[in-house]
Amino acid sequence: MKKGNLIIKNANELVTCSGFKAKAGVEMSDLHLIFNGAVVIEEGIIKAVGATEEILNNYDENDYEVIDASGKAVLPGFVDSHTHFVFGGNRAEEFSWRLRGDSYMEIMQRGGGIVNSVRATAEASKEELFKIGLKRLNSMLSFGVTTVEGKSGYGLDYDTEIKQLEVMNELEKVHPIEIAKTFLGAHAVPKEYKGREDEFIDFIIEKVLPTVVERDLAEFCDIFCEKNVFTVEQSRRLLNKAKELGMKTKIHADEIVQLGGAELAAEIGAVSADHLLQASDKGIADMAKAKVVATLLPCTAFSLKEEFARGRYMIDKGCAVALATDFNPGSCFTESIPLVIALAALHMNMSIEEIITALTINGAAAIDRADKIGSIDIGKQGDIIILENPSYKFLPYHIGVSIVEKVIKKGQLVFDKEK
Numbered sequence: 001m002k003k004g005n006l007i008i009k010n011a012n013e014l015v016t017c018s019g020f021k022a023k024a025g026v027e028m029s030d031l032h033l034i035f036n037g038a039v040v041i042e043e044g045i046i047k048a049v050g051a052t053e054e055i056l057n058n059y060d061e062n063d064y065e066v067i068d069a070s071g072k073a074v075l076p077g078f079v080d081s082h083t084h085f086v087f088g089g090n091r092a093e094e095f096s097w098r099l100r101g102d103s104y105m106e107i108m109q110r111g112g113g114i115v116n117s118v119r120a121t122a123e124a125s126k127e128e129l130f131k132i133g134l135k136r137l138n139s140m141l142s143f144g145v146t147t148v149e150g151k152s153g154y155g156l157d158y159d160t161e162i163k164q165l166e167v168m169n170e171l172e173k174v175h176p177i178e179i180a181k182t183f184l185g186a187h188a189v190p191k192e193y194k195g196r197e198d199e200f201i202d203f204i205i206e207k208v209l210p211t212v213v214e215r216d217l218a219e220f221c222d223i224f225c226e227k228n229v230f231t232v233e234q235s236r237r238l239l240n241k242a243k244e245l246g247m248k249t250k251i252h253a254d255e256i257v258q259l260g261g262a263e264l265a266a267e268i269g270a271v272s273a274d275h276l277l278q279a280s281d282k283g284i285a286d287m288a289k290a291k292v293v294a295t296l297l298p299c300t301a302f303s304l305k306e307e308f309a310r311g312r313y314m315i316d317k318g319c320a321v322a323l324a325t326d327f328n329p330g331s332c333f334t335e336s337i338p339l340v341i342a343l344a345a346l347h348m349n350m351s352i353e354e355i356i357t358a359l360t361i362n363g364a365a366a367i368d369r370a371d372k373i374g375s376i377d378i379g380k381q382g383d384i385i386i387l388e389n390p391s392y393k394f395l396p397y398h399i400g401v402s403i404v405e406k407v408i409k410k411g412q413l414v415f416d417k418e419k
């Protein structure tokens with residue numbers, strides 16, 4: 001029997017999310033359900049999808065590993081399309097200040113926040129970062145994540161930015177979760193560049209970006225476009241340069257202040273714009289037109305006690321919305337997919353069907369991989385989760401608790417809650 005040859009049969013609900021094939025979904029409520037469904041995976045790639053009876057007439061179970069999913073719902077693996085999971089130290093003390101009333105930006109202005117994690121990440125060895133990263137990936141896997149996006153950005157200098165990206169490369173070699181790597185060298189302004197932000201952007205463009213590209217260390221380039229961090233013009237300059245060098249782009253846009261990040265994302269053809277708590281109507285319309293995925297991060301709004309992003313409005317205006325955890329040491333220290341689901345369902349007025357689309361095929365589109373992952377379609381990777389309940393409708397119902405029982409990556413069982 002070949003590695004990655006698997007049949008999953010008798011799924012009470014097989015949620016294929018296949019309505020959009022290789023495209024990000026804007027009709028986000030159509031999940032394409034097959035009752036009593038089955039999937040055939042050969043050498044990690046989906047070979048057939050359909051009703052169990054029909055599939056078993058055409059494929060001999062003896063040639064495959066078999067999982068009987070009777071009484072369970074089966075879905076594509078989740079794609080967590082925005083995280084910062086490789087960092088040293090923690091900001092528990094700062095979180096306690098936030099609980100007392102200090103704002104995220106006030107702490108940043110006082111020299112804490114991202115630069116605090118920059119210090120700890122510079123001090124951590126590659127081995128330490130690898131060990132912490134591995135633990136975090138294991139936790140994500142238990143929530144059903146089969147692909148994650150991971151950003152650098154806790155270096156803000158040459159050595160540590162490169163170190164973070166190298167650690168992600170090493171992690172991917174040993175862990176089943178695939179990692180879409182993003183260079184976020186312009187995540188904050190280091191102390192020595194305060195007031196000389198343009199020069200810092202020059203430094204990133206001239207000294208760090210070329211190595212990232214030459215060594216193929218990251219697929220995306222990102223920037224924190226925000227008041228008191230980087231301006232729209234500085235963001236435009238960096239992202240256009242990254243594009244010239246062949247990278248795809250993302251942008252932390254309109255998170256705290258409405259600065260025009262959404263509009264910029266549309267102008268430069270970014271793959272995604274992320275956060276968008278304050279995105280303007282025009283920015284949203286521009287993004288829908290330019291097919292920029294709106295990656296929304298409800299756990300961050302929750303943790304910052306900010307208004308949630310206008311997910312409902314964005315979907316109604318034709319934006320493809322993705323949802324992600326934003327796992328990071330400061331604004332949102334959680335890898336919890338169940339929390340994302342609960343907040344999107346209860347506070348963003350998104351239906352569970354839209355939430356599943358946002359965490360699967362649209363998450364895949366947010367990292368430009370919708371042709372390979374994000375739905376259970378012939379030719380795509382066999383990245384699949386099996387729930388412990390008969391319907392996907394249990395996902396928001398069992399509030400804040402993971403109901404993922406099994407995780408399959410490229411046709412191989414890589415997590416089993418029962419074992």
Ligand SMILES: N=CN[C@@H](CCC(=O)O)C(=O)O
Nearest residue numbers: 114224300326328329330331
């Ligand atoms: N907002 C900017 N970057 C991160 C937070 C990073 C941090 O606080 O360490 C985010 O996506 O939320």
